[in-house]
Amino acid sequence: MSAYLTPLTGPADSRVTLLDLALGGPGPDAVPPRTPHPADTRPLLGEPLALDLLNTRWDTPDGPRDLLADADGHRIWLASAGLADRCTADPASRAATRQAREALHAAARAPRDPQSLAAVDRLLEHGALRHRLTPTGPSAAVEVDDPAWLAGWLALDDYLHLLAAAPERIRSCAGPHRLPLWFYDTSRNGMRRWCSMAECGNRAKAARYQRRAQVTAAR
Template identity: 60%
Template sequence: MSSRTPDPRDPRPLIGEPLSLDLLNTRWRGTAEPNDLLKDRAGYEIWLSSAGLADRCTADGVSLAATRIAREALAAAAAEPAAPPPAATEELNEVLRHGRLRRELTPQGPADTLEVDSPAWLAAWLAVDDFLTLLRRSPDRIRSCADPDCILFFFDDSQNGRRRWHSMASCGNRAKAARHYARSKA
Protein backbone atom coordinates (compact mmCIF):
# COMPACT_ATOMS: atom_id res chain seq x y z
CA MET A 1 0.00 0.00 0.00
CA SER A 2 1.15 3.54 -0.59
CA SER A 3 1.05 6.57 1.69
CA ARG A 4 -1.52 6.70 4.50
CA THR A 5 -1.48 10.47 4.92
CA PRO A 6 -5.10 11.51 5.52
CA ASP A 7 -6.65 13.62 2.81
CA PRO A 8 -7.22 17.11 4.25
CA ARG A 9 -10.79 16.99 2.86
CA ASP A 10 -11.60 13.91 4.96
CA PRO A 11 -14.29 14.93 7.49
CA ARG A 12 -14.33 11.72 9.54
CA PRO A 13 -13.65 11.84 13.30
CA LEU A 14 -11.43 8.72 13.19
CA ILE A 15 -8.93 8.20 10.37
CA GLY A 16 -5.98 5.89 10.05
CA GLU A 17 -7.22 2.63 11.51
CA PRO A 18 -6.28 -0.55 9.63
CA LEU A 19 -7.83 -0.50 6.15
CA SER A 20 -10.83 -2.71 6.94
CA LEU A 21 -11.82 -0.67 10.00
CA ASP A 22 -11.06 2.56 8.18
CA LEU A 23 -13.60 1.47 5.57
CA LEU A 24 -16.17 0.80 8.32
CA ASN A 25 -15.48 4.26 9.70
CA THR A 26 -16.71 5.86 6.49
CA ARG A 27 -20.00 5.95 8.41
CA TRP A 28 -20.18 7.93 11.63
CA ARG A 29 -22.85 9.47 13.81
CA GLY A 30 -24.29 12.76 12.68
CA THR A 31 -26.74 15.05 14.41
CA ALA A 32 -29.85 13.59 12.77
CA GLU A 33 -28.65 10.47 10.96
CA PRO A 34 -25.31 8.79 10.30
CA ASN A 35 -22.91 10.51 7.93
CA ASP A 36 -21.68 8.42 5.01
CA LEU A 37 -18.49 9.32 3.18
CA LEU A 38 -19.32 6.72 0.52
CA LYS A 39 -22.66 8.29 -0.41
CA ASP A 40 -21.10 9.53 -3.67
CA ARG A 41 -18.00 9.31 -5.85
CA ALA A 42 -16.48 12.49 -4.40
CA GLY A 43 -16.49 10.96 -0.91
CA TYR A 44 -15.14 7.70 -2.28
CA GLU A 45 -12.24 9.59 -3.86
CA ILE A 46 -11.50 11.18 -0.46
CA TRP A 47 -11.53 7.77 1.24
CA LEU A 48 -9.24 6.25 -1.39
CA SER A 49 -6.85 9.16 -0.92
CA SER A 50 -6.84 8.89 2.90
CA ALA A 51 -6.44 5.11 2.69
CA GLY A 52 -3.42 5.45 0.40
CA LEU A 53 -5.21 3.74 -2.49
CA ALA A 54 -5.82 6.66 -4.86
CA ASP A 55 -2.90 5.66 -7.09
CA ARG A 56 -4.08 2.02 -7.29
CA CYS A 57 -7.87 2.21 -7.45
CA THR A 58 -10.28 3.96 -9.77
CA ALA A 59 -13.00 6.06 -8.16
CA ASP A 60 -15.86 5.13 -10.46
CA GLY A 61 -19.39 4.01 -9.74
CA VAL A 62 -18.65 0.30 -10.18
CA SER A 63 -15.75 0.29 -7.71
CA LEU A 64 -17.77 2.40 -5.26
CA ALA A 65 -20.57 -0.21 -5.39
CA ALA A 66 -18.06 -3.04 -4.81
CA THR A 67 -16.56 -1.18 -1.86
CA ARG A 68 -20.00 -0.61 -0.34
CA ILE A 69 -20.64 -4.38 -0.60
CA ALA A 70 -17.37 -5.02 1.23
CA ARG A 71 -18.26 -2.44 3.90
CA GLU A 72 -21.61 -4.13 4.60
CA ALA A 73 -19.93 -7.53 4.90
CA LEU A 74 -17.25 -6.11 7.18
CA ALA A 75 -19.85 -4.41 9.38
CA ALA A 76 -21.67 -7.70 9.93
CA ALA A 77 -18.42 -9.55 10.68
CA ALA A 78 -16.91 -6.84 12.90
CA ALA A 79 -19.96 -6.90 15.17
CA GLU A 80 -18.80 -10.38 16.28
CA PRO A 81 -15.16 -10.68 15.16
CA ALA A 82 -14.34 -13.75 17.27
CA ALA A 83 -17.14 -15.69 15.57
CA PRO A 84 -18.59 -13.82 12.59
CA PRO A 85 -22.12 -14.89 11.64
CA PRO A 86 -22.29 -17.39 8.76
CA ALA A 87 -23.98 -14.86 6.46
CA ALA A 88 -21.19 -12.34 7.09
CA THR A 89 -18.57 -15.01 6.48
CA GLU A 90 -20.18 -15.88 3.14
CA GLU A 91 -20.36 -12.20 2.13
CA LEU A 92 -16.66 -11.70 2.98
CA ASN A 93 -15.75 -14.82 1.02
CA GLU A 94 -17.78 -13.56 -1.94
CA VAL A 95 -15.66 -10.38 -2.01
CA LEU A 96 -12.48 -12.44 -1.70
CA ARG A 97 -13.51 -14.57 -4.69
CA HIS A 98 -12.86 -11.51 -6.86
CA GLY A 99 -9.11 -11.74 -6.30
CA ARG A 100 -6.18 -13.84 -5.24
CA LEU A 101 -2.53 -13.56 -4.26
CA ARG A 102 -0.10 -15.23 -6.60
CA ARG A 103 3.18 -16.11 -4.90
CA GLU A 104 6.34 -16.69 -6.85
CA LEU A 105 10.08 -16.59 -6.59
CA THR A 106 11.63 -13.85 -8.70
CA PRO A 107 15.29 -12.89 -9.25
CA GLN A 108 14.72 -10.28 -6.52
CA GLY A 109 13.34 -12.89 -4.11
CA PRO A 110 9.87 -13.99 -3.04
CA ALA A 111 7.03 -11.86 -4.44
CA ASP A 112 3.28 -11.68 -3.93
CA THR A 113 1.18 -10.37 -6.80
CA LEU A 114 -2.44 -9.47 -6.24
CA GLU A 115 -4.72 -10.39 -9.14
CA VAL A 116 -8.35 -9.24 -9.22
CA ASP A 117 -10.91 -10.30 -11.80
CA SER A 118 -11.85 -6.63 -12.25
CA PRO A 119 -10.04 -3.48 -11.09
CA ALA A 120 -13.35 -2.37 -9.56
CA TRP A 121 -12.89 -4.96 -6.78
CA LEU A 122 -9.35 -3.96 -5.75
CA ALA A 123 -10.18 -1.64 -2.82
CA ALA A 124 -12.93 -3.97 -1.58
CA TRP A 125 -10.65 -7.01 -1.78
CA LEU A 126 -7.80 -5.22 0.02
CA ALA A 127 -10.12 -4.14 2.84
CA VAL A 128 -11.50 -7.65 3.37
CA ASP A 129 -8.01 -9.16 3.18
CA ASP A 130 -6.90 -6.66 5.84
CA PHE A 131 -9.77 -7.82 8.06
CA LEU A 132 -8.51 -11.41 7.76
CA THR A 133 -5.08 -10.19 8.85
CA LEU A 134 -6.63 -8.56 11.94
CA LEU A 135 -8.54 -11.77 12.70
CA ARG A 136 -5.31 -13.75 12.50
CA ARG A 137 -3.52 -11.21 14.68
CA SER A 138 -6.08 -10.78 17.45
CA PRO A 139 -9.83 -10.81 16.83
CA ASP A 140 -10.53 -9.72 20.41
CA ARG A 141 -8.84 -6.38 19.69
CA ILE A 142 -11.27 -5.47 16.90
CA ARG A 143 -13.67 -3.26 18.80
CA SER A 144 -16.54 -0.87 18.42
CA CYS A 145 -16.47 2.27 20.53
CA ALA A 146 -18.04 1.72 23.98
CA ASP A 147 -20.20 4.84 23.56
CA PRO A 148 -23.65 3.44 22.65
CA ASP A 149 -24.24 6.46 20.40
CA CYS A 150 -20.99 5.93 18.46
CA ILE A 151 -20.69 3.57 15.49
CA LEU A 152 -16.91 3.77 14.95
CA PHE A 153 -14.51 0.81 15.08
CA PHE A 154 -10.87 0.62 16.09
CA PHE A 155 -8.11 -1.93 16.52
CA ASP A 156 -6.96 -1.85 20.13
CA ASP A 157 -3.19 -1.77 19.93
CA SER A 158 -2.77 -0.50 23.50
CA GLN A 159 -0.28 -2.41 25.62
CA ASN A 160 -2.84 -3.78 28.06
CA GLY A 161 -5.62 -4.25 25.48
CA ARG A 162 -8.19 -2.33 27.52
CA ARG A 163 -9.02 0.57 25.22
CA ARG A 164 -12.78 1.24 25.20
CA TRP A 165 -13.29 4.40 23.18
CA HIS A 166 -12.44 5.36 19.63
CA SER A 167 -11.27 8.63 21.21
CA MET A 168 -10.90 9.46 24.87
CA ALA A 169 -11.23 13.16 23.96
CA SER A 170 -14.74 12.74 22.58
CA CYS A 171 -16.62 9.57 23.52
CA GLY A 172 -14.53 8.80 26.61
CA ASN A 173 -14.90 12.32 27.94
CA ARG A 174 -18.68 12.23 27.47
CA ALA A 175 -18.88 9.01 29.46
CA LYS A 176 -16.71 10.39 32.28
CA ALA A 177 -18.76 13.60 32.40
CA ALA A 178 -22.00 11.60 32.54
CA ARG A 179 -20.67 9.46 35.42
CA HIS A 180 -19.53 12.59 37.29
CA TYR A 181 -22.92 14.23 36.78
CA ALA A 182 -24.71 11.10 38.02
CA ARG A 183 -22.53 10.99 41.17
CA SER A 184 -23.08 14.69 41.89
CA LYS A 185 -26.88 14.25 41.62
CA ALA A 186 -26.88 11.35 44.11
Protein backbone atom coordinates in the same frame (compact mmCIF):
# COMPACT_ATOMS: atom_id res chain seq x y z
CA MET B 1 -7.95 -13.42 -13.08
CA SER B 2 -5.90 -10.47 -14.19
CA ALA B 3 -3.33 -8.64 -12.10
CA TYR B 4 -4.24 -5.00 -11.52
CA LEU B 5 -1.12 -4.17 -9.55
CA THR B 6 2.47 -4.48 -10.65
CA PRO B 7 4.26 -7.45 -9.04
CA LEU B 8 5.11 -6.65 -5.45
CA THR B 9 8.41 -7.84 -4.12
CA GLY B 10 8.96 -8.77 -0.52
CA PRO B 11 8.23 -11.60 1.90
CA ALA B 12 4.55 -12.30 2.46
CA ASP B 13 4.17 -13.78 5.91
CA SER B 14 1.66 -13.40 8.74
CA ARG B 15 3.07 -9.98 9.64
CA VAL B 16 2.64 -8.50 6.16
CA THR B 17 -0.79 -7.65 4.80
CA LEU B 18 -1.49 -7.25 1.13
CA LEU B 19 -1.92 -3.54 1.72
CA ASP B 20 1.60 -3.45 3.18
CA LEU B 21 2.85 -5.08 0.01
CA ALA B 22 0.84 -2.79 -2.22
CA LEU B 23 2.27 0.25 -0.46
CA GLY B 24 5.84 -0.98 -0.47
CA GLY B 25 6.05 -3.36 2.47
CA PRO B 26 7.18 -2.76 6.05
CA GLY B 27 10.76 -2.21 7.05
CA PRO B 28 13.34 0.54 6.61
CA ASP B 29 12.20 1.30 3.07
CA ALA B 30 8.48 1.38 3.87
CA VAL B 31 6.41 4.29 2.69
CA PRO B 32 5.41 6.92 5.27
CA PRO B 33 2.13 6.49 7.17
CA ARG B 34 -1.01 7.23 5.22
CA THR B 35 -1.83 10.91 5.04
CA PRO B 36 -5.56 11.70 5.25
CA HIS B 37 -7.01 13.75 2.43
CA PRO B 38 -7.52 17.37 3.54
CA ALA B 39 -11.25 17.06 2.85
CA ASP B 40 -11.61 13.90 4.97
CA THR B 41 -13.55 15.22 7.97
CA ARG B 42 -14.33 11.90 9.64
CA PRO B 43 -13.85 11.92 13.43
CA LEU B 44 -11.51 8.89 13.46
CA LEU B 45 -8.75 8.45 10.88
CA GLY B 46 -5.72 6.25 10.47
CA GLU B 47 -7.14 2.90 11.54
CA PRO B 48 -6.20 -0.29 9.64
CA LEU B 49 -7.77 -0.38 6.19
CA ALA B 50 -10.63 -2.73 7.10
CA LEU B 51 -11.71 -0.61 10.05
CA ASP B 52 -11.10 2.62 8.16
CA LEU B 53 -13.57 1.37 5.56
CA LEU B 54 -16.13 0.68 8.30
CA ASN B 55 -15.56 4.21 9.58
CA THR B 56 -16.74 5.73 6.31
CA ARG B 57 -20.14 5.82 8.05
CA TRP B 58 -20.45 7.83 11.23
CA ASP B 59 -22.81 9.91 13.37
CA THR B 60 -23.03 13.68 13.38
CA PRO B 61 -25.37 16.03 15.27
CA ASP B 62 -27.23 16.45 11.98
CA GLY B 63 -27.63 12.72 11.37
CA PRO B 64 -25.63 9.88 9.86
CA ARG B 65 -22.95 10.54 7.25
CA ASP B 66 -21.59 8.24 4.56
CA LEU B 67 -18.33 9.13 2.84
CA LEU B 68 -19.06 6.60 0.08
CA ALA B 69 -22.44 8.12 -0.70
CA ASP B 70 -21.07 9.96 -3.72
CA ALA B 71 -18.15 9.94 -6.14
CA ASP B 72 -16.28 12.79 -4.43
CA GLY B 73 -16.38 11.06 -1.07
CA HIS B 74 -15.20 7.82 -2.66
CA ARG B 75 -12.18 9.60 -4.13
CA ILE B 76 -11.45 11.20 -0.76
CA TRP B 77 -11.50 7.81 0.95
CA LEU B 78 -9.21 6.22 -1.65
CA ALA B 79 -6.76 9.07 -1.15
CA SER B 80 -6.85 8.80 2.64
CA ALA B 81 -6.38 5.02 2.38
CA GLY B 82 -3.32 5.44 0.17
CA LEU B 83 -5.04 3.72 -2.75
CA ALA B 84 -5.81 6.61 -5.09
CA ASP B 85 -3.05 5.65 -7.52
CA ARG B 86 -3.90 1.96 -7.47
CA CYS B 87 -7.67 1.69 -7.43
CA THR B 88 -10.25 2.98 -9.84
CA ALA B 89 -12.67 5.67 -8.66
CA ASP B 90 -15.73 4.90 -10.75
CA PRO B 91 -19.32 3.81 -10.00
CA ALA B 92 -18.46 0.10 -10.24
CA SER B 93 -15.58 0.45 -7.78
CA ARG B 94 -17.70 2.45 -5.33
CA ALA B 95 -20.47 -0.16 -5.49
CA ALA B 96 -17.98 -2.99 -4.90
CA THR B 97 -16.35 -1.14 -2.01
CA ARG B 98 -19.73 -0.47 -0.40
CA GLN B 99 -20.58 -4.17 -0.76
CA ALA B 100 -17.31 -5.10 0.94
CA ARG B 101 -18.12 -2.63 3.71
CA GLU B 102 -21.50 -4.27 4.33
CA ALA B 103 -19.89 -7.70 4.56
CA LEU B 104 -17.21 -6.39 6.93
CA HIS B 105 -19.78 -4.68 9.11
CA ALA B 106 -21.87 -7.83 9.44
CA ALA B 107 -18.82 -9.96 10.22
CA ALA B 108 -17.46 -7.49 12.78
CA ARG B 109 -20.79 -7.26 14.59
CA ALA B 110 -21.44 -11.00 14.53
CA PRO B 111 -18.04 -12.71 14.19
CA ARG B 112 -19.48 -16.20 14.69
CA ASP B 113 -22.50 -15.88 12.43
CA PRO B 114 -22.18 -18.41 9.56
CA GLN B 115 -24.01 -16.20 7.08
CA SER B 116 -21.74 -13.23 7.79
CA LEU B 117 -18.65 -15.37 7.42
CA ALA B 118 -19.92 -16.89 4.18
CA ALA B 119 -20.60 -13.42 2.76
CA VAL B 120 -16.97 -12.39 3.38
CA ASP B 121 -15.73 -15.64 1.84
CA ARG B 122 -17.79 -15.05 -1.30
CA LEU B 123 -16.31 -11.59 -1.78
CA LEU B 124 -12.78 -12.84 -1.16
CA GLU B 125 -13.22 -15.02 -4.22
CA HIS B 126 -12.87 -11.87 -6.31
CA GLY B 127 -9.12 -11.84 -5.70
CA ALA B 128 -5.98 -13.66 -4.67
CA LEU B 129 -2.30 -13.11 -3.98
CA ARG B 130 -0.13 -14.66 -6.67
CA HIS B 131 3.37 -15.68 -5.53
CA ARG B 132 6.19 -16.02 -8.03
CA LEU B 133 9.90 -16.69 -7.96
CA THR B 134 11.84 -14.26 -10.10
CA PRO B 135 15.57 -13.84 -10.81
CA THR B 136 15.65 -11.16 -8.12
CA GLY B 137 13.82 -13.26 -5.55
CA PRO B 138 10.23 -13.87 -4.42
CA SER B 139 7.53 -11.57 -5.68
CA ALA B 140 3.81 -11.27 -5.13
CA ALA B 141 1.01 -9.61 -7.04
CA VAL B 142 -2.56 -8.96 -6.04
CA GLU B 143 -4.92 -10.29 -8.67
CA VAL B 144 -8.61 -9.49 -8.87
CA ASP B 145 -11.18 -10.63 -11.40
CA ASP B 146 -12.31 -7.03 -11.89
CA PRO B 147 -10.35 -3.86 -11.04
CA ALA B 148 -13.45 -2.50 -9.32
CA TRP B 149 -12.88 -5.02 -6.52
CA LEU B 150 -9.31 -4.13 -5.61
CA ALA B 151 -9.97 -1.66 -2.77
CA GLY B 152 -12.75 -3.71 -1.22
CA TRP B 153 -10.78 -6.93 -1.52
CA LEU B 154 -7.73 -5.39 0.14
CA ALA B 155 -9.94 -4.25 3.03
CA LEU B 156 -11.38 -7.75 3.42
CA ASP B 157 -7.88 -9.24 3.41
CA ASP B 158 -6.77 -6.70 6.01
CA TYR B 159 -9.64 -7.77 8.27
CA LEU B 160 -8.47 -11.38 8.09
CA HIS B 161 -4.98 -10.33 9.14
CA LEU B 162 -6.38 -8.38 12.10
CA LEU B 163 -8.35 -11.45 13.15
CA ALA B 164 -5.28 -13.65 12.85
CA ALA B 165 -3.18 -11.24 14.94
CA ALA B 166 -5.53 -10.35 17.82
CA PRO B 167 -9.29 -10.55 17.22
CA GLU B 168 -10.05 -9.29 20.73
CA ARG B 169 -8.39 -5.99 19.83
CA ILE B 170 -10.95 -5.19 17.14
CA ARG B 171 -13.35 -2.90 18.97
CA SER B 172 -16.24 -0.57 18.36
CA CYS B 173 -16.58 2.58 20.44
CA ALA B 174 -18.55 2.07 23.66
CA GLY B 175 -20.14 5.49 23.33
CA PRO B 176 -23.86 5.92 22.59
CA HIS B 177 -23.51 5.85 18.82
CA ARG B 178 -26.03 4.65 16.28
CA LEU B 179 -23.06 4.13 13.99
CA PRO B 180 -20.14 3.33 16.32
CA LEU B 181 -16.64 3.93 15.03
CA TRP B 182 -14.24 0.99 14.93
CA PHE B 183 -10.63 0.86 16.07
CA TYR B 184 -7.80 -1.60 16.59
CA ASP B 185 -6.76 -1.38 20.23
CA THR B 186 -2.99 -0.93 20.35
CA SER B 187 -2.90 0.18 23.99
CA ARG B 188 -0.49 -1.63 26.27
CA ASN B 189 -3.19 -3.13 28.49
CA GLY B 190 -5.75 -3.69 25.73
CA MET B 191 -8.45 -1.83 27.67
CA ARG B 192 -9.30 0.99 25.26
CA ARG B 193 -13.06 1.55 25.04
CA TRP B 194 -13.49 4.82 23.19
CA CYS B 195 -12.88 6.04 19.67
CA SER B 196 -11.65 9.25 21.31
CA MET B 197 -10.92 9.82 24.98
CA ALA B 198 -11.29 13.56 24.44
CA GLU B 199 -14.83 13.14 23.13
CA CYS B 200 -16.61 9.90 24.04
CA GLY B 201 -14.39 9.08 27.02
CA ASN B 202 -14.85 12.46 28.66
CA ARG B 203 -18.59 12.41 28.00
CA ALA B 204 -18.82 9.02 29.71
CA LYS B 205 -16.84 10.32 32.68
CA ALA B 206 -19.11 13.37 32.94
CA ALA B 207 -22.21 11.16 32.79
CA ARG B 208 -20.89 8.91 35.57
CA TYR B 209 -20.06 11.95 37.70
CA GLN B 210 -23.54 13.35 37.17
CA ARG B 211 -25.18 10.04 38.14
CA ARG B 212 -23.12 9.84 41.32
CA ALA B 213 -24.05 13.43 42.18
CA GLN B 214 -27.74 12.68 41.67
CA VAL B 215 -27.53 9.61 43.89
CA THR B 216 -25.72 11.58 46.60
CA ALA B 217 -28.29 14.39 46.43
CA ALA B 218 -31.18 11.95 46.73
CA ARG B 219 -29.91 10.48 50.01
